[in-house]
Each structure stands twice: as structure tokens, then as C-alpha cells.
Amino acid sequence: DTGVSQDPRHKITKRGQNVTFRCDPISEHNRLYWYRQTLGQGPEFLTYFQNEAQLEKSRLLSDRFSAERPKGSFSTLEIQRTEQGDSAMYLCASSQNRNTIYFGEGSWLTVV
Amino acid sequence: GEDVEQSLFLSVREGDSSVINCTYTDSSSTYLYWYKQEPGAGLQLLTYIFSNMDMKQDQRLTVLLNKKDKHLSLRIADTQTGDSAIYFCAETPGNYGGSQGNLIFGKGTKLSVKP
Numbered sequence: 001d002t003g004v005s006q007d008p009r010h011k012i013t014k015r016g017q018n019v020t021f022r023c024d025p026i027s028e029h030n031r032l033y034w035y036r037q038t039l040g041q042g043p044e045f046l047t048y049f050q051n052e053a054q055l056e057k058s059r060l061l062s063d064r065f066s067a068e069r070p071k072g073s074f075s076t077l078e079i080q081r082t083e084q085g086d087s088a089m090y091l092c093a094s095s096q097n098r099n100t101i102y103f104g105e106g107s108w109l110t111v112v
Numbered sequence: 113g114e115d116v117e118q119s120l121f122l123s124v125r126e127g128d129s130s131v132i133n134c135t136y137t138d139s140s141s142t143y144l145y146w147y148k149q150e151p152g153a154g155l156q157l158l159t160y161i162f163s164n165m166d167m168k169q170d171q172r173l174t175v176l177l178n179k180k181d182k183h184l185s186l187r188i189a190d191t192q193t194g195d196s197a198i199y200f201c202a203e204t205p206g207n208y209g210g211s212q213g214n215l216i217f218g219k220g221t222k223l224s225v226k227p
Contacts, residue, residue, distance in 0.1 A: 041220075
């Protein structure tokens with residue numbers, strides 16, 4: 001098992017464009033999480049899936065953000081009409097139970 | 113609301129012990145975590161402690177939990193230059209509307225280890 005995998009690792013996009021990030025959790029982990037981290041801050045929770053069901057969304061997740069986990073395995077996070085304030089690292093994490101939550105290496109987004 | 117506070121910087125000499133401190137606000141937190149982040153990388157789970165414990169030891173790492181004061185600490189024995197990183201404390205609020213996923217992180221403590 002290679003851990004939580006995220007793709008792409010880095011993305012530079014022009015303001016107004018759409019971007020999509022993919023996360024492959026650790027196999028057999030039924031819980032998947034998305035977080036956002038900006039420079040000098042700790043990660044902030046965005047959303048959480050248990051299997052394919054999106055059970056919780058943060059108020060940080062504006063309507064330009066959408067996350068899916070269609071078959072309960074990999075997940076995508078799409079940001080539409082990107083803004084400069086969306087520049088951050090987007091972290092995916094997964095867990096089988098609540099006490100051990102493993103993070104991926106993150107996807108860096110720069111909006112220019 | 114929930115909040116996690118950490119001092120921002122800590123500098124130690126190689127071979128010394130490092131103690132990183134954290135305070136949290138949610139007295140019903142069930143799990144408390146320590147994560148390590150190296151430059152440009154994701155978060156590595158170091159250890160966690162359940163709220164009914166007051167100490168947990170794992171090799172060079174010792175976690176102490178004082179529930180009364182809502183204080184968590186991470187002690188790294190025999191600190192090495194490879195331990196230089198940012199260390200994040202995080203809590204899982206116990207009564208956050210039944211949340212199962214909302215880890216609340218501090219801003220992180222940057223540990224610098226001098227040879």
C-alpha cells in the first residue's frame with residue numbers, strides 16, 4: 001500500500017479557469033477528507049465522505065467548489081472560476097476508523 | 113468555538129529534548145493528534161492520544177495530555193536534525209454536530225534543530 005495519492009502535485013492556472021484534483025485513498029479506507037492549507041496556517045477542513053456519501057461540508061466550501069466520490073474509492077475536487085484567493089495546497093486524507101487519519105502529499109494550486 | 117493554539121517557533125540543539133505545547137478549547141474532544149510537515153510535503157501522522165489517556169509513549173515520542181487544563185504536549189527525545197519540520201496539533205471536536213471528519217488544527221510549531 002503506497003498511502004494516499006494526489007494528482008496533480010502542482011497546478012498553475014489563470015484566474016477564471018476550472019481545475020480538478022484527484023485523490024486516491026489508501027485501499028479499503030471508507031472515509032475520505034479534503035482540507036485546504038494556506039501559507040503559515042494549519043489545514044482547514046473542507047469536506048468529508050464516508051464511502052460515496054458526502055456527509056459534511058465546511059462553510060469554506062463555496063458553491064464554486066464541488067467534490068465527488070462516485071464509487072466510494074477515488075475522489076475529485078473541482079474548483080470552478082478560480083480566484084487568486086483559491087491559491088493554496090489542497091490536502092486529501094483517508095481513514096478506516098476515526099483515530100488514524102492519513103494525509104497525502106497535497107496538490108499545490110497557484111492562480112495567476 | 114473550537115480553537116487550537118501553539119507557539120510558532122522552537123529551536124533546540126541536536127541531542128536535546130524538544131517539547132512542543134498545544135492548548136485546545138473543546139473539552140469534549142475525543143482524539144488529539146500530532147502531525148509533522150516537512151517543507152513542500154503533506155502531513156505525516158506521528159501519534160495520537162485518546163481523551164481518556166494522560167500519556168502515550170512511542171519510541172522517541174511522548175505525548176502528555178492534561179484534560180483539566182486542555183493542554184497537550186509532544187516531547188521528542190534525542191532530537192535530530194531530521195526532526196526539523198513544522199509540527200501540528202489537532203483535535204477532533206467531540207460534539208461538533210456529530211462530525212466525523214472535522215479535524216481542527218493549530219497553526220503549527222516550526223522546530224529548528226541546530227547541530
